[in-house]
Every structure is written in structure tokens, then in C-alpha cells.
Amino acid sequence: MFLPVGASSLAAIAVAVASIGIVYFVKRLNERRRFYHDNDVPKPPHDWFWGHAKVVGEYTAKITGDYMQAAWTQMKYDFKLPEVFYLDMWPFGPEFIMCTGPDATAFPTTTNSFAQADVVTDFFTQSIGAGTFMESTNGPLWKELHQMMAPGLTPSATKTYHDAILDEAQRLHDRVRRFTASGEVVDMSAELGRYPFAVIWHVMFGEKASSPELYEITRRLADISTAVPRLNPMTRFLEKREQAVIVKRLEVEIDKITRARFTEMKALKALPTRTTATSILDRMLLGHVQSGQDLDNRLTTLISENSKGMLAAGFGTTTDTSSYILMLLSVFPHALAQLRAEHSSIFPPSPSATLSLLRANPAITKDLPYTTAVIQETLRLFPIGMVVRKPPPSMTSFELNGRTYPVRPEHYFGIMCYSSHYDPAIFPSPSAFRPERFLTEEPDFPRNAYRPFERGLRSCIGQNLAMEEMKIALVMLARWFDFELVGHNPVGVPRLGHTDLDTKIGDHAFQKARFSAGPNGAAMMRVRLAERDS
Numbered sequence: 047m048f049l050p051v052g053a054s055s056l057a058a059i060a061v062a063v064a065s066i067g068i069v070y071f072v073k074r075l076n077e078r079r080r081f082y083h084d085n086d087v088p089k090p091p092h093d094w095f096w097g098h099a100k101v102v103g104e105y106t107a108k109i110t111g112d113y114m115q116a117a118w119t120q121m122k123y124d125f126k127l128p129e130v131f132y133l134d135m136w137p138f139g140p141e142f143i144m145c146t147g148p149d150a151t152a153f154p155t156t157t158n159s160f161a162q163a164d165v166v167t168d169f170f171t172q173s174i175g176a177g178t179f180m181e182s183t184n185g186p187l188w189k190e191l192h193q194m195m196a197p198g199l200t201p202s203a204t205k206t207y208h209d210a211i212l213d214e215a216q217r218l219h220d221r222v223r224r225f226t227a228s229g230e231v232v233d234m235s236a237e238l239g240r241y242p243f244a245v246i247w248h249v250m251f252g253e254k255a256s257s258p259e260l261y262e263i264t265r266r267l268a269d270i271s272t273a274v275p276r277l278n279p280m281t282r283f284l285e286k287r288e289q290a291v292i293v294k295r296l297e298v299e300i301d302k303i304t305r306a307r308f309t310e311m312k313a314l315k316a317l318p319t320r321t322t323a324t325s326i327l328d329r330m331l332l333g334h335v336q337s338g339q340d341l342d343n344r345l346t347t348l349i350s351e352n353s354k355g356m357l358a359a360g361f362g363t364t365t366d367t368s369s370y371i372l373m374l375l376s377v378f379p380h381a382l383a384q385l386r387a388e389h390s391s392i393f394p395p396s397p398s399a400t401l402s403l404l405r406a407n408p409a410i411t412k413d414l415p416y417t418t419a420v421i422q423e424t425l426r427l428f429p430i431g432m433v434v435r436k437p438p439p440s441m442t443s444f445e446l447n448g449r450t451y452p453v454r455p456e457h458y459f460g461i462m463c464y465s466s467h468y469d470p471a472i473f474p475s476p477s478a479f480r481p482e483r484f485l486t487e488e489p490d491f492p493r494n495a496y497r498p499f500e501r502g503l504r505s506c507i508g509q510n511l512a513m514e515e516m517k518i519a520l521v522m523l524a525r526w527f528d529f530e531l532v533g534h535n536p537v538g539v540p541r542l543g544h545t546d547l548d549t550k551i552g553d554h555a556f557q558k559a560r561f562s563a564g565p566n567g568a569a570m571m572r573v574r575l576a577e578r579d580s
């Protein structure tokens with residue numbers, strides 16, 4: 047075929063560029079794959095072309111959700127891998143050093159405190175536009191944000207939100223009661239979510255959200271924010287567009303609240319301290335108000351991004367865990383009976399008297415061992431996410447339990463608490479829902495084997511608030527309502543060897559990756575009045 051000279055030169059350049067690209071790709075592929083072949087590192091069967099992407103794909107196909115920890119944990123058992131193993135997902139995903147046992151998970155988090163990974167920062171930036179959300183930062187910025195926000199979430203600070211939590215718990219109770227009359231099937235995750243959303247809004251801004259729409263859009267944002275790539279580019283494009291609109295709407299609202307509160311605080315005669323302030327926003331504004339500075343771009347950005355982060359983190363995690371609690375109680379009646387017995391032994395029979403006692407005695411929530419154990423056991427079975435850390439650039443190897451493991455600059459540490467949580471040597475009959483495991487005075491499992499809130503310097507700063515909210519919700523729901531899970535497709539034979547929960551809660555046994563890893567789809571439930579109260 048005849049080509050004009052210009053076109054043939056262009057074609058030649060294109061061929062040359064493509065060839066260089068291919069050579070470069072093959073070189074990098076070879077270099078990476080050689081590492082796994084030359085070093086005798088523990089790993090599943092490794093393929094020169096696919097790395098581990100193929101075997102991971104095969105295991106992912108066995109589960110219903112897209113949250114990989116269940117699939118990776120099954121690979122660990124099937125290929126008899128030790129507590130540290132390697133996963134080479136390049137170029138489809140990161141190269142991981144998977145930490146799956148108590149000592150291995152402690153190594154990058156408590157024994158050492160490795161930096162938050164850049165892939166996590168990218169996730170926050172791309173999903174909620176929050177690259178400076180505390181969870182995605184490191185170094186001095188993380189410290190500054192921690193000092194501003196963490197005092198607002200200590201156990202004693204959490205008690206200052208007690209009345210607001212109770213108001214919302216009463217609303218939750220009333221909403222659920224209304225469904226018992228209609229007998230309709232309800233999206234219980236959506237109903238439960240209103241409660242932690244209202245609480246985290248109050249904790250963040252010291253006021254109620256100005257419109258119900260803010261809940262709906264935050265929920266939608268948490269739903270479409272996922273680290274798992276979408277196969278359909280059109281879905282991804284549309285979700286990205288929707289994400290941008292929601293993020294903008296939240297930013298406008300947060301900016302309005304921030305400016306109004308800053309003006310109010312400047313007019314205050316006596317300013318609170320970081321310990322006595324009643325919202326996280328006040329804590330973040332305090333330094334500027336005290337020193338007479340104007341609101342600058344840096345502070346408004348930090349407030350905006352951290353507010354979005356806190357709303358998403360504080361709402362999705364607690365909603366997902368609460369949804370799982372109700373599911374598990376619906377299929378493990380012995381636990382529900384025990385829970386009700388504990389509540390009946392402490393609280394009066396009616397919801398209003400129960401609420402009054404909770405209001406009069408905030409410390410009573412400390413004395414609910416079985417209720418606490420129900421939440422802990424749920425978090426064992428369904429931790430809300432995988433923690434990823436980046437080793438220091440200078441690290442070329444590390445020692446653990448007498449073995450040396452090589453480290454490449456491209457490696458991330460994947461902290462798979464799910465694997466320890468399902469290890470039968472640590473938690474016998476791991477997929478049985480047994481809150482009793484958490485009732486012993488001293489845990490009879492290694493402390494580092496249980497880490498739903500992570501451990502160490504970067505552990506969850508919202509854990510006191512989340513535990514308090516979930517305990518109060520359980521006290522206000524468990525004795526009056528029976529929850530029946532519907533449309534969940536339980537199977538006769540478990541899909542994977544390490545859990546049979548899919549025979550009970552069906553598709554939800556394998557989590558779906560959203561902002562946090564929650565039930566696989568809406569938790570559809572029918573609610574009835576429990577017999578004692580009908």
C-alpha cells in the first residue's frame with residue numbers, strides 16, 4: 047500500500063515507540079517475575095506471564111462478593127502457605143507481602159509502624175476527594191490532624207455525645223417498629239445507616255444535618271467508592287461523574303458550616319479547649335480563633351477533606367457491622383437469646399424506660415459483656431477492610447520467626463486480619479458465631495490475632511464511638527424485634543473450605559468492597575415484634 051512520506055514516517059515512529067514500549071514492558075515483567083522464581087519465597091503457584099493474577103482470578107470466581115480476603119485466605123489453606131506469603135499481581139495490581147498470622151500482622155503495625163500506603167491515599171483522593179484525610183496521610187501532617195481530631199473521640203469525649211446518640215437510637219427504634227406493622231421487606235442497611243450518619247454528623251459539626259438528602263448522597267458515595275476496579279468502563283465513567291457531583295455538594299455544605307461556626311467562635315467570650323470542645327470542627331478551628339488568624343485555604347481544605355473522610359469512615363463501617371450483627375442474630379438464635387437475657391437482667395421492660403436508664407446512667411454501657419462480645423464476634427467474622435502499609439524505602443529484607451524475607455521497593459504489606467480471624471488453630475470452629483469466645487477475663491487467643499480496628503499508632507480513632515453506638519443500638523433493638531433475612535440465597539454446600547456461613551447468610555457471607563467491606567448487596571429483612579412484646 048502506498049503511503050505519503052509523512053504518513054510512513056509517522057507509522058515508523060509509532061512502530062518504534064510501540065517496540066520500545068513492548069521491550070520495556072517485557073524487561074519489567076521479566077525482572078519482576080524472576081524475583082519470585084529466583085527467591086524461594088512462600089507463594090501460591092506462580093506463572094511467568096500472569097504472575098498470580100490467574101490463580102487469584104480462579105479463587106475470586108468462587109466467591110459471591112468482590113472483597114478478596116476470603117479468596118486469599120482460602121488460597122493460604124489450599125496451598126499450605128505460612129503466615130507470610132507473596133502475591134505478584136503486577137501489572138493488574140500491587141505486589142503484596144501478605145501478613146496473615148499474629149506475628150506477621152504485628153510486624154508492620156505494632157512492632158514497627160510502617161507508613162500508610164500511597165495506594166490508600168490515591169483511593170481517598172479519587173473516591174471522596176480527600177487526599178489529606180487523616181487516614182491517608184503520614185508524618186507531620188498525620189500528627190497535626192491526629193492532635194486536632196483524636197481528642198474528640200476518646201472514651202470520655204464519646205460520653206459527651208451520649209444524649210445525641212440516645213436521641214438517634216430512639217429514632218432508630220421507632221423506625222424499625224413502624225416496619226413491624228406493615229410486614230414489608232426492608233433494606234435494613236439503609237435504615238440502620240441513618241443512625242451512625244446522624245451521630246457522626248453531630249460529632250463532626252455539633253449540629254444535626256440540615257437535610258435528609260445529605261444522608262442519601264453520603265450513602266450513595268460510600269456505595270460507589272470502591273478500590274476494586276470496575277470491569278465495565280461505562281459504569282466506571284458514570285460513577286465517577288456521580289461521585290464528583292456528590293463530593294461537590296458535600297463540600298459546599300461543609301464550607302457553609304465551617305464559615306458560620308468560625309464567625310460564631312470568634313464572637314465567643316470564653317473559648318473551649320481541645321479537650322472541652324464539643325465537636326471535631328471546633329477542635330480544628332480552635333487554633334486559628336485563639337491566635338486571631340483568618341480562615342485560610344489550607345485550614346478550610348483540611349476541614350473539608352477530613353469532614354468528608356470522617357463522614358464516610360464513621361458511617362459506612364458502623365452500618366456494615368450493624369447489618370452483619372442483625373443477620374447473624376437472625377440465624378444464630380442461641381446468641382439472640384443470650385443477648386436478650388443480658389438486656390432483661392439490666393434494663394426495664396419498656397423501650398422508653400430503657401432509654402431513660404441509659405440516659406441517667408451513661409456508664410451502664412461498660413457493663414454489657416455479652417452485647418460487647420456479640421459485636422466483637424461479628425467484627426471477627428466480618429472485618430471491614432484490609433490494611434495496606436508501605437515499608438521504608440531502605441528495607442531490602444526482614445526477619446520473622448527465624449526466617450528472612452526479601453523485600454522489593456515495589457512491595458506493599460497486606461495486613462490480612464481476616465486470615466487470623468478464621469484460623470482454626472486460633473479460633474476453633476472459626477465460622478461458628480460464638481460471642482462466648484470474648485467472655486473470658488483474659489482472651490484465650492494471642493492479642494495480635496484479633497485486629498478489626500487495627501493495632502498500633504495507626505489504629506482506628508473512632509473505635510470507642512463505634513462500639514458505643516453499636517451497643518446502644520443493640521440494647522434498643524434486640525429485645526423487641528425479630529429480624530428475618532430474605533433474598534440472600536443460602537447454599538446447601540459451602541463454596542469455600544474455611545467458612546460455611548454461606549449456608550446461613552448466603553451471598554452476604556462474602557463481603558463486597560465499597561468504602562468499607564460490607565454485606566454483598568442490601569441486607570433485605572422482614573421485621574416482626576418479638577413475642578414478649580407483641
Ligand code: HEM
Pocket residue numbers: 166180181182199246356359360361363364367425429430431432433434498499500503504505506507508509511512
Ligand atoms: C465498626 C466500626 C469501625 C471499624 C471496624 C473501623 C476500622 C478501622 C481500621 C481497620 C482502621 C485502620 C485503617 C488503616 O490503617 O488503613 C481504621 C482507621 C481509622 N478509622 Fe475506623 N473503624 C470503624 C469506625 C470508625 C468511626 C466511627 C470513625 C470516626 C468517628 C473512624 C475513623 C477512623 C480514622 C480517622 C482512621 C485513621 C486513623 C489513622 O490513620 O491514624 N472509624 N478504622
